[in-house]
Amino acid sequence: MSRLGTLGARLYRGEVGYDFVAKRKIWYGISILITITAIVGLAVRGLNMGIEFSGGAVFATEKTSVSADAAKETVERVSGHTAIVQKQGDGKLRIQVSELETKASVKTQEALAEKLDMPINKVNTDIVGPSWGEEIADKAWTGLAVFMVLVVIYLALAFEWRMAVAALVALIHDLTITVGVYALVGFEVTPGTVIGLLTILGYSLYDTVVVFDGLKESAKDITKQTRWTYSEIANRSLNGTLVRSINTTVVALLPVAGLLFIGGGFLGAGMLNDISLALFVGLAAGAYSSIFIATPLVADLKERDPQMKALTRRVRAKRAAQAAKADSGQDDGRGADTDAEDAGDDEPQDASPAGLVGQRRQPVSRNRGGRGGKRR
Structure with missing residues (x-):
């Protein structure tokens, strides 16, 4: 593993x-x-x-040698709005202008076609209304x-x-x-x-x-x-x-x-x-x-x-009592007996306190039969 x-x-x-x-x-x-x-x-x-939320126009052109910056300058000058221009892999341009009305989009389309030196029908325009x-x-x-x-x-x-x-x-x-x-x-x-x-x-x-x-x-x-x-x-x-x-x-x-x-x-x-x-x-x-x-x-x-507050108080009280018992067990030599008593608790003993890093202490085993020797 x-x-x-x-x-x-x-x-x-x-x-x-x-x-x-x-x-x-x-x-x-x-x-x-x-x-x-x-x-x-x-x-x-x-x-x-995007224009899907604010409305506007998207211009898609055919393949052109004109740079994206030149096309952006032309569109922004004619429309009066900020344009986002993407140069696609095949040389085509996609130009997006938000909040552009229909009349202004027609003028922008004509100016863009003139700048790119292509027929106006080669510049496709999609209008998205603000509503x-x-x-x-x-x-x-x-x-x-x-x-x-x-x-x-x-x-x-x-x-x-x-x-x-x-x-x-x-x-x-x-x-x-x-x-x-x-x-x-x-x-x-x-x-x-x-x-x-x-x-x-x-x-x-x-x-x-x-x-x-x-x-x-x-x-x-x-x-x-x-x-x-x-x-x-x-x-x-x-x-x-x-x-x-x-x-x-x-x-x-x-x-x-x-x-x-x-x-x-x-x-x-x-x-x-x-x-x-x-x-x-x-x-x-x-x-x-x-x-x-x-x-x-x-x-x-x-x-x-x-109920959880009461549980927290009981847990803390039990831990304090166990700590005190462990201290007294060390003083009078009864530490092993204390561990045996803790091991007999009805509550599960197979986990370490949350947040501690390291190996947990395993419970001390004890002889359930109470007597040594072989079973007859």
Whole structure:
């Protein structure tokens, strides 16, 4: 078995682990800082909305020797709006101008055909009205809102309302960061971007739900024992799925990175940029939120429950009593007897306290028969 596989098995059995839940204030602080940066970028720079949302015109030309900069200068001078020009591999040009009305688009088409020295019918023009763009934007927001509501209802029914709230916070966290990166980078927001956002939300939920499912099973009848607090059990569940979450995230990010940096960067494919940036940022943010936000937040909310508070007090009291008994056992030479008594506890002894790294201490075995010698 590989080292990563061995580590995953040890994490799952609770032999090693990292206390994510206890350090949740650090993760909350990092998330708040990143979120504030994204919001500031969104407020200062705003989103570069594509013509599908803002309306405008797209001009597609035949093969030409005229440079993209010259064509851009002509279009911006005639239309009075900023133009985005893409030089395609076969020598054709694709020119996009937002918020351009029909009359202005006709003049722009004529000027562009003259500049490129080609018949006007060789410059194809597609007009997107602002009302159609607003309709697309409204449908996108409606679809996102319906998605959020259905997610909250499902998680509340399948798990509990605290997990639904934590998952919703994680989703909003992922959305805010992704949209903020779009604003800072200046990529155009198109229907492909919306598709990417919905995709990453589903992926983020998938990772979160897996952790929640393990936590639900581990926390069953939790108040009937006094060995672990809810936060410790939540941390153990998180460590048990940690390696799997890392593996699935890396495997998902590699092809998306290929789309973004090779397809979008070197080949200049606009649609690939729209989808791949949303996927890349969203997948990374989703993996972070499922580990560092969702589960610690569930533990925070759950620990406020009166039953969980009482459980925490009982666990701490028992540990204090055991520590005192161990100290007194060392003083009077009864340490072995103390270990034997602890080994006879009805509660499970096959795990180490959450957050500790290293080999756990195995319980001391004892002779169940009470007598030595061979059985007759």
